[in-house]
Amino acid sequence: MSLARLVCLVLASKSSWRPCAEHSCVVHIESGYTAHHTHSTRAFEILEEKNQDLGNSIEEYHPSEPHEVCAEENYWVDWSRTLAGQSTVSRCPTNATGFIARRCLMDESGNTAWEDPSFAYCISNEYRKLQVDILEHLSKGHRILAGEGMSRVTTDLLDLSLKRQVYSGDLLASVEILSNITQTFIRASYNPSSEDIQNFVQIVSNLLSEENKEKWVDLQKVRVLV
Incomplete structure (x- = not known):
């Protein structure tokens, strides 16, 4: 089975959230290659603007019933008052980049409750470094060097995948890295070694x-949150 086919199978198995289609931008390298890179910074800015507007609306809007707003709460981080049906964000812990998102829900009885925080946009620094490494390898402009660079990235990603992924965003980053590795091998006409394929x-x-099941479920919230 080809590397491209393996990536397609992973993406297809998670087709309900389609990461590369909706939650990444394309970075064009001078050598002619392209790389997908998670664009969480802009998403954070958009949701921060949304939160600012939401904060203003809470001040201006006085709900007739307290249950129309989720109260302030400290869970991982401090969460400010949020209207039912709205989302709020907070920055990820220091070992990651991106943001945590959380939504205020209302049930059929009209009572509000906080949803569990989503870490779909939190990417550990180690995974972020691999994303940067890919861009550096592609910028070399030499097909063989790019292919060899991807081989090293594959080895590094294997080492990381053997550890427990801290955030669901790490899974998303891993899939994007695998996709970029595959495309580079194809475009560089680089024949991966048997070790590359095994890795x-x-x-x-x-x-x-199985231990990543909850994180894959967390990624399903992405569309709703943003």
């Missing part, structure tokens, strides 16, 4: 392990 297969297996 790739093992990475996919690690990402789909």
